[in-house]
Amino acid sequence: MDWPLSDTSFCIATQENTMKDTDIKKLLYTHLLCIFSIILSIFIPSFFLENFSILETHLTWLCICSVSVTAVNLVLYLVVKPNVSSKRSSLSYKVTRFLKCCIYFLTSCFFFHVIFVLYGAPLIELALETFSLAVILSTFTTIPCLCLLGPNFKAWLRIFSRNGVTSIWENSLQITTISSFVGIWLGAFPIPLDWGRPWQEWPISCTLGATFGYVAGLVISPLWIYWNRKKLTYKNN
Amino acid sequence: MRLGSGTFAAGCVVIEVLGVALFLRGFFPAPVFSGAERQAESPAPEPSAGASSNWTELPPPLFSKVVILLIDALRDDFVFGSKGVKFMPYTTYLVEKGSSLSFVAEAKPPTVTMPRIKALLTGSLPGFIDVVRNLNSPTLMEDNVITRAKAAGKRIIFYGDETWVKLFPKHFVEYDGTTSFFVSDYTEVDNNVTRHLDKVLKRQDWDMLILHYLGLDHIGHISGPSSPLVGHKLSEMDSILMKIHTALLAEERDPLLPSLLVLCGDHGMSEAGGHGASSMEEVNTALVLVSSAFERKPGDVRHPTRVQQTDLAATLSIGLGLPIPKSNTGGLMFPVVEGRPMREQLRFLHLNTVQLSKLLQENVPSYNKEPGFEQFKVSERSHRNWIRLYLEENNSEVVFNLGAKVRRQYLDALRTLKLSLSRRAAQYDVYSMAVGTVLVLEALVLLLLSVPQALSSRAELDVPLLSPVCSLLFYLLLLALAALHVVVCTAADSSCYLCSLPWLAAGGVMTLIAALLCAGMSALTRVFAGGKCLSQVELAFQNPPQSTSRWSELDLLSFLGTVGHVLSLGASSFIEEEHQTWYFLVNTLCLALCHQIYRKCLLGDDCAPQHCPHTGEEFDGVAVALQGKRAGPEGWELSRAPADPSSLEALRGSERWMVLASPWLVLACCRLLRSLNQTGVQWAHRPDLGHWLTSSDHKAELSVLAALSLTMIFVLVQKRCSLTSKVAMAFGLLGIYCYRAAIGNVLFPWQQDNKDISKGITEARFVYVFVLGILFTGAKDLLKSQIIAADFTARTVGLWEIHSGLVLLATLLLRPHNLPVLVLSLAIQTIMAQFIWRPLRHDVAEVTVMHYWFGQAFFYFQGNSNSIATVDISAGFVGLDAYMEIPAMFLTAFATYSGPVLWASHLVNFLTSEASSGSALSHACFCYALICSIPVSVYIILVTSLRYHLFIWSVFSPKLLYEGMHLLITAAVCIFFTAMDQTNTKS
Structure with missing residues (x-):
């Protein structure tokens, strides 16, 4: 990928901008890693598993994809540490925090499952498929939120309201999450069409939509933040 | 002239109704058919000179046996062209040297199998209207050769496409239908026909054998006419033809009564392999008649002559000694009888x-x-x-x-x-269609251009009527249109509806077009002039940086939803599954509302309406939106007492919880309703609650549900009625249960066996009396509120009584398993009004759009779809002894559109009870008119451009009728709105 950040821009940039630019650069690399993990989850398993393809063994792919994206997100969170807010660092605090995160993740899976059923997914049959869709959507949206914000529902709501973001990381989180939602929303569109294609099966078009949305969000958010870096003013800056 | 925006919108919708009616008249030409009952009328006798001739009987048949070999998509050059010479040697021999007659039969569009079969056998040109005329039944009701042959005692055997079996049930002594569903299969479908052939050809017990081969058409759909597969298929067909012909020749004993073999195609095949439109390749089909009666002398070269496809019906009738079908428009192929x-x-x-x-x-x-x-x-x-x-x-x-x-x-x-x-x-009457489209578009453009003015706080707009009528432009336009009209109508082969109108009416239409155009022009100039002023003002004051937050998520969603829905009308699958679109949109709307509520409740978000006045209109560019904002910054929301932004947090505990839970309640209700009636096409066969309830095993459950629903309806409706109408409502609902019990839908607990099923006329009329009574009380209250000024409660009570009268009527007409739809609709209305619209202070436009969306969703929740087959005609017979056209039509239309109508009437109620601002109703009327007329206008253009589409008759035309009807209902709703608005301003 061609990144428009060149050496000259460093020279012109003020001190604050340099800070921002390094942040943006960091953001870009983390996002590239996420995209890379998704691509790997498509190609690597075919070496180990027979008859592996996205459409036919869809659930397997979903599991692998969700696990790899989660892993990459966790590792990146531990390495990059975008928010330096955690004051206490006792082990018990960390453990409770982790458990809380797990509970939040599971809740979000069930929550998404309920929403899909409300949107018209079959109630009993194909429940596994619906749930795996919920899992993958939670992977794309809840896990980055958990990594960045921790189990704090009010903070989440704040990010998704207008003018609520306080850093580049939160801004990119907002963009990727919204684009995942939009992707899964748009992914439902081809279902009623009578083309009879294999990818129109429930929930393949939706998972693909969510994945494309997530990837698009990952690509767009550093670019968007870069283009708008002059306008973006965060409260804590 | 100054007009209220409600009145203006109602006027525009009425003009659109006129335009759509004109368009429909052009799109569905009145079919040529014989209305006479099929009776045993004697055939026309030979013209007699005195008493000397007495040949009054039908002439005897010319052929003893007829075999019709119909090959789907048999284009003319497959037989007569180079392909025929190469792959169909036997047929070519017959065509060139044998005893045969060959024709190029021209099919009329739509070149689709079913209408073509009808054309071949009735000789008429089936239009869409006859699909509407025999609602629900795919059976061919018109007079046709097969029915005549059956009546004459001929034994008919059929193998091939299943369509025939549906068209002619019980006509064939033996049949085997193959489905044309699997287009990718082109061998098995044909083998399924051919496997019967040997047996049948040996037998003597039939007079007519019909074979319909689908393989060639399937090959065309897969790989087009130039594929090598076509050659193989043609050779196969050639060998089948040879087999049949030799068998027939071997059997022929009586040289005076030979047999006839008809080889024909139903439609052609385009170069891409499809069919349905009117290109030469699709329209020209091969038609070969083979019989020893057509013996020719050596050296007699016969070239294929051009005939109409419909000519076959008359020829077959004459050949079999049958009366010619009454609606036949074809002529006898004369060479057949030349000998x-x-x-x-x-x-x-x-x-x-x-x-x-x-x-x-x-x-x-x-x-x-x-x-x-x-x-x-x-x-x-x-x-x-x-x-x-x-x-x-x-x-x-x-x-x-x-x-x-x-x-x-x-x-x-x-x-x-x-x-x-x-x-x-x-034939599409393109002239009438164009005039209708122009009318509709002009009205729509006028509506769009007057958005900023109409939605201003005064809700009034200048309609310059006098100046355009006096302007030179108007007269020039009128002159040009009149000249155009004369030219079109005097053209050689014009059969336009507009031309057959009296001159005065046509002139009126032309005047209307010209006046609307002038009005549109002046509105346009006004907008531009206003725009210029505005931009100067903006430059002077520096646009506030808030401009990005002008559109709330809800506005964005309703704009995108409208655009998306309109665009989806271009795809046949999305029309078939339109309910999915609405369910999807309504669900998304609920989630967006949920987001908004949680943000406001938990964060005290500062995006309250008074801080950033939403423009509320969704359809125009930023310029117009801005202008609207300037024109009346306060006019956008319901102007109630200004509340502080944290009003939600000030709510009492239980109410706050209700506000938080209400979107989820609404979502749950929608999900429940969705599984009540499976509709559409693809998933229509799935089991649903409605079928479970209506099956005779579950009558007790249905009775309990109906009783519960009726109670719930009473509970939900009664609280805002006056005492009289409360009592009337209770009696009416009791009467409805009695009516359903009388016609055997539900049971009384004390009556376990349903012996005497009556038509329930008395019970239904008993309910009608109460419906009229409630409506009358409502009207009386409204009048009272008008006379005694500022009697606000009487007004709201009166409106609510009218609403509940409509609910009672809908309860009577809807089938008992659909009563939960009504209950949940009332429940959702209550929840939304109480806990969402009121606390969140949505502006009028948003509330209107939401009402419209829910109305559309409920249209489908009650089991409707975009196919004519789901219209519940039984609603038209409730309480009527015999079929009376006008009441039956009114009742059926009301029952079908009860969802949208009830939501619209709830909108009136909500706005009058909430808003103290006088302009709310006319704003709502304007928005409603706008949002309803956009899909219709776009759909008309789409249908015109898709008029040769494969699914034009099966998918697009029914939707067009639904859209037309919906527009009519919208016009009625808008007029009702305007009437309410008028009483409001007077009082």
């Missing part, structure tokens, strides 16, 4: 022309002046003279020559009659 004696030839021609002229008499009021009819009269007269001569004289040559002259006269008459009949059918 018969002169008297028989003339008799056949006479029968055909008599039938055609009868059809002409039934369909054309001024049939006397038609040239065909005059020719027919002349030839009948000379036929009579010829008969006299024939019976008296024996000089055969003179008689023959005179006979040839009569024959020529008959053939001329036949041709003219056919022409004038076919011109009236199956």
